[in-house]
Amino acid sequence: MPAIEVSGLKKRYGEIQAVDGTSFKVEEGEVFSLLGPNGAGKTTTIEILEGLRDKDAGTANVLGLDPWKSGYELHRKIGVIPQGFKFLDYPTPREAVSYYADLFGKKVDPDELLKRVILEDASNVWFQNLSGGQKQKLGMALSLVNDPQVVFLDEPTTGLDPQARRAVWEVIRKLKGEGRTVMLTTHYLEEAEELADRVAIMNHGRIVAMGTTDQIESKFGSGQRMVVKGSEDLLKYLRENTKLQVEGERGEVVIFLRDKADAMAALGAIEESGADWGDLTVKRDSLEDVFLKLVGEAGTVEKGAG
Amino acid sequence: MMSFSLNRMLSDLKIYGRSSLRSREGFFFTLVFPIILILLFGAIFSGGGVSQATVYVQNHDAGPVGSVFISVLNSTSNNCSDSSGAGLCMRPVPADLNFSQYLSSRSASDGIVIPANFTLAYESGEKVNVTVFGNPSSTTSAVVSGIVAEVVNEFNVRGATGVHQVGIAPRTAVASNYKYIDFLVPGLIGFAALTSPMFAMVNMSSTYRRDKVFKLLSLTPLTKTEWLLSKIIWYIGTTVASFILMTAVGVYAFGAHITLNWGIGVFLLLGPFFFVSLGMLVGTVSNSPEAASVVGNLVTFPMMFLSGTFFPVSSMPKYLQTVAHVLPLYYMIDGLNNVMIYGNFGAAYFDMALLLVISVVVFALAVKFFRWRED
Numbered sequence: 001m002p003a004i005e006v007s008g009l010k011k012r013y014g015e016i017q018a019v020d021g022t023s024f025k026v027e028e029g030e031v032f033s034l035l036g037p038n039g040a041g042k043t044t045t046i047e048i049l050e051g052l053r054d055k056d057a058g059t060a061n062v063l064g065l066d067p068w069k070s071g072y073e074l075h076r077k078i079g080v081i082p083q084g085f086k087f088l089d090y091p092t093p094r095e096a097v098s099y100y101a102d103l104f105g106k107k108v109d110p111d112e113l114l115k116r117v118i119l120e121d122a123s124n125v126w127f128q129n130l131s132g133g134q135k136q137k138l139g140m141a142l143s144l145v146n147d148p149q150v151v152f153l154d155e156p157t158t159g160l161d162p163q164a165r166r167a168v169w170e171v172i173r174k175l176k177g178e179g180r181t182v183m184l185t186t187h188y189l190e191e192a193e194e195l196a197d198r199v200a201i202m203n204h205g206r207i208v209a210m211g212t213t214d215q216i217e218s219k220f221g222s223g224q225r226m227v228v229k230g231s232e233d234l235l236k237y238l239r240e241n242t243k244l245q246v247e248g249e250r251g252e253v254v255i256f257l258r259d260k261a262d263a264m265a266a267l268g269a270i271e272e273s274g275a276d277w278g279d280l281t282v283k284r285d286s287l288e289d290v291f292l293k294l295v296g297e298a299g300t301v302e303k304g305a306g
Numbered sequence: 307m308m309s310f311s312l313n314r315m316l317s318d319l320k321i322y323g324r325s326s327l328r329s330r331e332g333f334f335f336t337l338v339f340p341i342i343l344i345l346l347f348g349a350i351f352s353g354g355g356v357s358q359a360t361v362y363v364q365n366h367d368a369g370p371v372g373s374v375f376i377s378v379l380n381s382t383s384n385n386c387s388d389s390s391g392a393g394l395c396m397r398p399v400p401a402d403l404n405f406s407q408y409l410s411s412r413s414a415s416d417g418i419v420i421p422a423n424f425t426l427a428y429e430s431g432e433k434v435n436v437t438v439f440g441n442p443s444s445t446t447s448a449v450v451s452g453i454v455a456e457v458v459n460e461f462n463v464r465g466a467t468g469v470h471q472v473g474i475a476p477r478t479a480v481a482s483n484y485k486y487i488d489f490l491v492p493g494l495i496g497f498a499a500l501t502s503p504m505f506a507m508v509n510m511s512s513t514y515r516r517d518k519v520f521k522l523l524s525l526t527p528l529t530k531t532e533w534l535l536s537k538i539i540w541y542i543g544t545t546v547a548s549f550i551l552m553t554a555v556g557v558y559a560f561g562a563h564i565t566l567n568w569g570i571g572v573f574l575l576l577g578p579f580f581f582v583s584l585g586m587l588v589g590t591v592s593n594s595p596e597a598a599s600v601v602g603n604l605v606t607f608p609m610m611f612l613s614g615t616f617f618p619v620s621s622m623p624k625y626l627q628t629v630a631h632v633l634p635l636y637y638m639i640d641g642l643n644n645v646m647i648y649g650n651f652g653a654a655y656f657d658m659a660l661l662l663v664i665s666v667v668v669f670a671l672a673v674k675f676f677r678w679r680e681d
Contacts, residue, residue: 050525051525051679052521052524052525052679053679071524071679072527075524075525075526075527076527078525080522080525082518082521082522083518084517084518085518085522086517086518086519086522087519087522088321088322088325088519089325089329090324090325090328090329091321091324091325095321095324096321098317099317099318099320099321100526102313102314102317103314103317103318103526103527103528104526104527105311105313105527126328142522
């Protein structure tokens with residue numbers, strides 16, 4: 001049974017269709033990332049799965065439970081960090097963890113848990129005096145108090161400096177290492193590439209691409225291409241003597257590769273041409289290229305329902 | 307499914323209480339501010355009817371009746387050197403000085419002048435006037451006029467029977483056995499029970515929503531009822547602390563007369579119970595922190611001044627007394643007055659019953675309308 005199963009999910013706020021019929025499955029132990037610009041519907045989707053919001057249509061199942069109707073039961077099995085995690089101003093991380101342990105009725109060693117999220121150095125600092133990264137790590141610690149099977153992280157590194165971001169990534173990798181299912185929303189491509197087993201790209205409430213980053217890149221990208229520095233002569237020679245698809249750009253020759261044989265043929269022909277050439281590279285569309293192609297550059301600054 | 311857990315409520319109480327004690331503003335407004343108020347108001351009004359008023363007396367009369375009149379006046383007043391005593395202190399003024407100038411040079415307004423022909427006129431049965439100087443807006447002047455009138459009356463009665471042996475029972479100028487501070491202590495306990503829970507809950511209900519702390523808590527087994535009850539218990543604690551501090555200051559610094567009994571405890575429970583619930587309800591039905599703060603102030607401020615906190619409701623005009631009777635805080639303070647000052651439990655039972663009913667209703671409404679999560 002998948003840990004999370006969503007089908008035809010819809011949610012509207014007034015005029016805005018925040019989520020417009022999304023469907024996906026997340027297997028147990030998988031790290032699944034919803035990637036998309038602001039306003040794509042990521043937070044609404046994840047909040048419906050956490051049981052914080054009701055849906056308008058479709059089905060949502062987390063660990064076999066309806067999150068809205070069985071929220072109270074579900075919350076004992078999942079861990080959540082809401083977007084922009086905030087807590088009371090004055091408790092320390094150690095007190096916050098003890099508080100959560102009491103609420104869940106779990107025996108937890110606060111120091112051990114804080115060590116797991118690399119926050120042991122700040123265990124006695126008031127929450128209001130923690131840095132952004134430390135606050136986020138406390139959020140992770142709290143989400144782990146009840147030893148959850150599924151962890152939901154809504155933009156866990158937004159607004160953090162690169163160092164703090166990497167520290168949070170390290171904790172997320174540990175979660176995966178412990179066999180937990182992780183659902184992560186982010187608008188950082190790098191984060192999805194670094195952490196996720198599978199990615200779903202969301203835009204305007206819809207999933208526009210889904211799979212491993214390799215699958216997305218090869219499906220929506222332009223495929224592999226060989227790029228060499230060379231003159232017009234080289235371009236002309238390849239066009240006349242091979243069946244390869246070739247383009248010239250600013251002193252570079254781009255050869256589109258359909259398979260390995262194309263690569264061998266291209267290399268042979270270049271050598272045979274006798275023309276001057278150098279700096280051979282093989283390129284492929286990155287996730288970023290695909291993302292921009294699917295979402296559009298305007299999408300990255302679009303605002304709307306989270 | 308959901309059930310009530312004492313452990314969860316207590317751990318919420320622990321973390322909230324700790325936070326409140328660490329918050330300087332919270333600590334100040336909950337415990338320090340009411341003490342400042344009682345010191346301030348206690349000091350300002352400690353003059354009202356308690357301390358001495360000096361009355362200057364000038365005798366132009368050469369005969370004995372003027373002196374007798376003054377000695378009777380003196381018998382109604384205290385020893386002037388006894389500064390702790392209440393009443394009037396008569397100070398003689400030499401007959402050759404201009405009395406009006408003498409008074410104004412001492413910024414004084416109260417005085418009595420006995421005319422030169424007083425003995426003569428009295429013995430011959432002629433009408434004669436004792437002049438009383440006073441400031442119509444001053445309470446001591448009214449007291450002075452009253453005392454002079456009484457002495458004059460006594461003289462007239464005695465004069466008619468021809469008996470010169472004048473006697474009058476000494477009386478103090480204080481009209482009532484209750485002092486301002488006696489009302490101020492219960493009033494400010496009510497003030498503390500109103501303000502810190504109201505402001506804290508209104509603020510919390512909107513900022514917790516904005517910062518998604520409620521969402522966070524909704525993801526734990528903690529229930530709304532447990533959360534709200536822990537706040538009520540905390541503010542009952544702070545109200546009891548205010549009560550102890552306020553009573554101590556009232557009694558030891560200003561000599562307040564207060565009766566301690568179980569009835570006080572009932573109001574110390576019901577007051578915070580009601581105002582925590584009301585603050586939560588106000589914050590919950592408001593859309594934004596700004597709106598919550600406006601609505602909170604609209605509810606809190608009239609109650610703060612019109613419920614008998616700083617001034618007894620009975621001293622207010624009739625229409626304001628009518629307004630006071632619809633303010634819930636009035637019933638807490640009225641109840642505290644009844645049990646702490648008058649020992650009038652019959653009236654206090656009504657206040658208790660009324661507070662209990664509206665508290666239960668408002669608590670139920672707060673729990674009903676207050677949402678952890680949105681739809």
